[in-house]
Amino acid sequence: MVKILENKMIVPNICTITVFAPEIAGSVKAGQFAILRVDEDGERIPLTVSDWDAERGTITMVYVMVGKTTQKLATLTTNDTLATVVGPLGNPMEIDLFGKVICIGGCYGNASIYPIARALKEKGNRVTSIIEGRSSYMLYWQEKLKTVSDQLIVITRDGSQGKAGHIGNLKSILAAGTPPDRVIVNGCNYLMMRAAQETLPFKIKTIVSLNTLMIDGTGMCGVCRVTVNSSTKFACVDGPHFDAHEVDWDELAQRRKAYLSEEVQTLRSSMAQ
């Protein structure tokens, strides 16, 4: 049983949850994730650990309500418990002195990119963070990101804050000024794939953190299979960070949809919540 310290919707459909998990808080590194279960017989969902406090023993994760389990998770409040939280899982993000790094986050990635930017900054990199959302009211953690970035660029679909449009803006950002030595992207498949397309002509090393379906998160089930550079990898143990220019994006999108009808089936209920 893991105690929830805080669980709330911060922007429409996106929630943060902070739980008491001292072991994870004491050892987690930027880019690692945890797998949690709402109840004993519940679905297992992988969430990136987006912030932690080793002293207080707490970890914070951000999730999007996109199905039965996440919607159920959202109904819990302070002092409720989760059945299990297992972590840290996956490899940490490679952190080194690269020079100039652009960190891009969309959706839950506004948060999951934060510890990565922080670690890079601590290493002495020049960090530009780009966050992206549908509208100004979909953005969050801007202040936190500012503290670990030399520059924060905001893109909104409707132009209500920062640049108008989508990740297509990346081209003009890359073209202006000195090109970065590395780009790191966290967000939906679409954002990561499109960012990779934009950096390819510039030949900039681009790392993405894949959010495949997962069950065990320890390399046993194979649900998280991805094709990278023509060979099969398990996102949970070989990743989740991969070279974006080597990922088979079409296959990834297909596999993401594999259980869509089952996922919808569980939501098809007239029950009051």
Added chain:
Amino acid sequence: MSLQITIDGRSLSVEKGQTLLQVARENGIDIPTLCDFPGLPSHGSCRMCVVEIEGRSNTPTACTTLAEDGMVVQTNSPIVQAQRIELLKLLLSEHTSSCLICTEKSHCDECMVTLRKAGVTTGCRSCSMDGACALQDLVERFGITEIGYPVRYRMLPVQKQDPFFDRDYNLCILCERCVRVCEENHFSSTLTLAGRGTDAIVSTAFGRTHIEAGCSFCGACVEVCPTGTLSEKTRKWDGKPEREVSTTCPLCSLGCQIDLLVKNDMVIGSLPAHASGSDMLCVKGRFGITELVNHPTRLGHPIAVNREGSLPVSWEQAIEAAAEKISSCAPGKYGMLISADCSNETLYVARKFVREAARSNHLRTSSTALYGDGLPVLQRLYGLAQPLSVLSEADIILCLGFDGTYAQSVVDVGLHRAKKHGAKLVTLNANEHSLSKAADEWLRPEPGEEADVIEMLVENTRMGEQQNRLSPIASQAQRVSDMLLKSRQAIILLGPAFLTHPDNLFLLKAVERLVAQTAAQLIILPDSANLAGAFRTGIITPATTAGLQDLEVLHLVGETVPPHLPDQPFILYQNIYPPRRDLPAGLILPAAAFTEEDGTFLDHAGRTRSIQRAVPAPGEALPSWQILCRIARKLGVAGFDYENAAQVRAEYETTGFTGADFAISVPGLLQPGLDVFQWVRREDHAYMGFPLGTLVAGFRRLYPE
């Protein structure tokens, strides 16, 4: 008197009293609208329909402006177009509009599959109305690519605590279609506009839940909402239906006409069939059907059950085994129980099957127990039954045991409408119910004393005007009797609760006399969908030659397994859901639901209503009558070669039934302890023997066990 006006250069002659919008619509001139909805009073709030009128400096709204002789109107001038665009942009600035103007929206459609399941809508791609939204249409029509105003999200919590539909007022455009449809067409005041200015929002009074606010869950508001604000819980992820199939709701005897919404060969929703004149449904037909017919437990394959366990078998094997059991059964040891939820075609074939294929007299339905002792009177009364539409002829309506809080709320609306047109409403009910407040007189006896009050009415109307009644209810009954005697046309409406009342024999006899004395028209509203069909086919008879004890084969068609079988017969279980308890030994034969077969019902007034096959049945499931035909053919019995439901119907319609074949009196049949029908609960809301609450999650909230 007709007027002459000019719209967009066309000279039109117009009836006095028409609005400019009505005139334009009738003449094929397309004025954009948002808050207007056909059949609802004009509201004039969205200002999408502004027009220019020669000689006026302002731009009035076409939906609220009456045509006047000589008017010259422009519906499409640059001025009004510009106004509409600005107004729309303002609306969009308070809506989750980013997808509407996003440059990548076409890719997004393909890529963001998982977002469709979002718990809170943040844009069109995660909205239940994507593709059917009035805002999307207008943005397209006006070619809007930017909003130009500061955007705002209201950050209101999405209301999910009611069953059947969610409410996300972050998406609301305040057109108040929902408020108006609830108030005007459904005589309910569940919804209102709360707050002022920029904080104004549609809500229930005092922010109560819909259940607390007295909502009947008719779903009218959900249907008229032009945005994704009100969304059906079970249909959020399906998008637009591919086709619609008109059919009949089988969840009570009203026989409401519904349009099934179908996508990927699945029923994803049901709406009133407006084209057939049905303007509303109650919660059962509106929100119950998708979960009912798509229930994950639906049977798709025959299964053989014995002491060792259960084994899937082919239809061939199942039919052979069934035929084998029936043919080796001793005479009179086969019995069939069949639900009055079955179509006429199934009831008819079943009757023929029992007699000619199984050579037995034991054919019964659980309705026999449900309607108990009152059945013979009920059957007589059915000869007088009138359709609901006669309500409009009444000047007094006496409702006996009717409650339209949720189920049959359609009738409630009809009663309110009649009252609005001057009819007096009298209700007899021991408990709080949907007419408690609306009725002119509420006769409220102690529970169990309902029949006495009817008896008073019978006496009073027989004796003529009387004086001085002792008890309050007696003097009230006197008043009502006087009203009945003075009335031009009285209507007596018999609700489900009285039909299945423990005292129904007495009650119904009293009603029979009251009808005769007051020349009232009678409306009978049982919950069983095809009770009239069951009467006509002689399936329902008050008694039979024996109980169902000592059977070797018990054939259940659309009925559940009785819990205390006096012995252990072989059970042929034919239904759309698996049995609720284990069978000792038998065969499970998967049947089609009403959305998967053609057929007919007889409604509360004995009119034929048809059901249409809209989707394929799961797996190998077959219409019930076809299963019976296959067994009969296997038994080598002639006369079961129908190719389709129409052929069955043709034969059924030319056959006269008396019911007497099966009606031989053994009064002991319904005595406690003796009869397998003891398990029948007075459970009104059921389909094929299964209480709706066990199948439709939202029902458990409306009708807690």
